[in-house]
Amino acid sequence: MTERRNQPAIRAEGLTRRFGDRTALAGVDLEAAPGTVLGVLGPNGAGKTTAVRILSTLLRPDSGE
């Protein structure tokens, strides 16, 4: 079985997402280690909800993984 404890629970690289002319995410990288809490802070419109929707598979990014 693959050892997972030393790997991130979440790993995102280069997430981009546009809505028409608006760029909601422009290359977001983040990692969250297993058993930790990651806070995502930013002003309204920063792209927090878009990022969480992508990480939870509710929305597809235009690029990134």
Ligand SMILES: Nc1ncnc2c1ncn2[C@@H]1O[C@H](COP(=O)(O)OP(=O)(O)O)[C@@H](O)[C@H]1O
């Ligand atoms: N479904 C959508 N259609 C068009 N624009 C959107 C949509 N969702 C988000 N946006 C735009 O993308 C940007 C990021 O929004 P959002 O991820 O909701 O930010 P936050 O959650 O940080 O306030 C904003 O400019 C918002 O207006």
Ligand SMILES: [Mg+2]
């Ligand atoms: Mg939001």
